[in-house]
Amino acid sequence: MFGHRTQEAVRRLENGADRAELELPGVTAAVIDATFEVERGEIFVVMGLSGSGKSTLLRTLNGLLPATAGRVLVDEADLTTMTAAQIRELRQRRMSMVFQHFALFPHRTVAENVEYGLRVQGVDRSHRRTRAAEALHLVGLTGWEDRLPAQLSGGMQQRVGLARALAADTEVLLMDEAFSALDPLIRKEMQDQLLLLQARLGKTIVFITHDLNEAMRLGDRIAMMRDGRIVQVGTAQQILTAPADDYVSNFIRDVDRARVLTAGAAMAYPHTTITPSVEPAGALDIMRRGGEAVLFAVDGAGRLEGTVTEAAAQAAADQGVTDVRGIIERSVQQVGAATLAGELFEAAATSDFPIAVVGESRKLLGVVTRESLLRALAPPPQAATESTGRDIPEVSANA
Ligand SMILES: Nc1ncnc2c1ncn2[C@@H]1O[C@H](COP(=O)(O)OP(=O)(O)O)[C@@H](O)[C@H]1O
Ligand SMILES: [Mg+2]
Incomplete structure (x- = not known):
């Protein structure tokens, strides 16, 4: 070398x-x-x-x-x-x-x-x-x-x-x-x-x-x-x-952070992904516990299949469907990890759902939400020291 x-x-x-x-x-x-x-x-x-x-x-x-x-x-x-x-x-x-x-x-x-x-x-x-x-x-x-x-x-x-x-x-x-x-x-x-x-x-x-x-x-x-x-x-x-x-x-x-930071740096990790074999009721349960309106479905190898919304899962559960396979929405917004954050604004603003960040062979790496995008674009107020909350000035009550 x-x-x-x-x-x-x-x-x-x-x-x-x-x-x-x-x-x-x-x-x-x-x-x-x-x-x-x-x-x-x-x-x-x-x-x-x-x-x-x-x-x-x-x-x-x-x-x-x-x-x-x-x-x-x-x-x-x-x-x-x-x-x-x-x-x-x-x-x-x-x-x-x-x-x-x-x-x-x-x-x-x-x-x-x-x-x-x-x-x-x-x-x-x-x-x-x-x-x-x-x-x-x-x-x-x-x-x-x-x-x-x-x-x-x-x-x-x-x-x-x-x-x-x-x-x-x-x-x-x-x-x-x-x-x-x-x-x-x-x-x-x-x-x-x-x-x-x-x-x-x-x-x-x-x-x-x-x-x-x-x-x-x-x-x-x-x-x-x-x-x-x-x-x-x-x-x-x-x-x-x-x-x-x-x-x-x-x-x-x-x-100009939007021109430097990429989807990879702006993404959050979906802590809850499901596989197509999950029951609709189970998916609903995961959503409610996680406070999420949508779940990302991946196959056994972690490749993105699509999303399952709360409404679709509810309807499927009501109809007694056995798994979510048939209700996966496959037209999901997805970008590569190298996509610049600046190019995600429109998608983030117009869609109610997170944008999927995928790697090779559609492997789901993470998701960009409006929140994660804004967090990435806001410059850190201080150097990367452990945040203790003590840096936040107290709000004064006398107006
Ligand atoms: N020939 C020199 N004699 C004394 N001090 C020097 C000399 N060359 C550079 N310095 C000092 O060394 C420091 C670094 O200079 P330099 O490497 O040219 O910085 P930079 O390229 O980052 O502007 C400066 O404080 C400069 O004043
Ligand atoms: Mg110089």
Whole structure:
């Protein structure tokens, strides 16, 4: 398996390589506690306020900054024990970087900029040309090879930066606020393009941003960074539903939860499912005890058959029918677990019954009710601490 592991990777601000120096007066550690692993083929986002240590962390990952303490592993190789030449080699062959301000050579053409890394690697001219053309094609810049960067818009310049990284054909891309300088619309386009490219190329990407919406759109997983420490690592769903502390809670307050949370995160679990062989009277009994107007019927393997309503069960019981098989309503609203919560509003508003969330071969995973949907969409008032009820302010009686 491939991974970076940094343990207390620390920015070296003074000479000496001892963790004890971090405690010295006048020394600021930019990154002090950051342990995580990046899986092959994922987009791993590092997210935090300006000054939280994101860039320092990224530069430690590719050896541009030495760590005072801790390790950085690429596969099993420890970057912190490599010679300068080995690190250079690693940077050229295995990791490319995309910068916020594009970092293009102004007097070189688009093609020359894209080829630059290959030239440093000693790739011959005709191969360079071919690979640059391929990379420019990937980012939609075919035909712009001979222009100068200044003749391109900001979005296009960043495509050149991306093409340069892609041309190097490294398995790892490190992107430091790569889209932060772009206008919102262009930025969204670039995010879409990155996701498309990633679906095709399957790179391992460490993407830095201070924008949580961007983090949630792009990241398979997100590391939340605060004052040099990683305070939480998780998927967007995990971070939205269980923020580790108030810092994370504050961030997620601004997120459009309906566009991030899925049916899987918004569902409740139907504690009462029945099988088709249940008697109508038995179904009625379960409904009344559970206070439910509808039950979900599943087969022996947990696959959704449909719903049984109270009215239908009552009528069947009155007629002396032996089981609910014949009264199962099969046209049930059902969605996959990955459906965005925002797409459930209409169904939840217009139907009196919960929406079934189904997995492979119609296995019933849970149900989305109006209540569970609203609960998921309301941001947590506090960090994920155990609710004691004591946080609720007392209602004052004097009006
Ligand atoms: N060369 C430097 N010398 C001293 N302090 C630095 C230097 N570079 C960064 N810092 C400090 O380290 C902290 C983290 O910086 P940085 O990694 O650039 O954060 P971010 O990328 O999250 O904005 C900040 O407090 C910053 O002021
Ligand atoms: Mg930065």
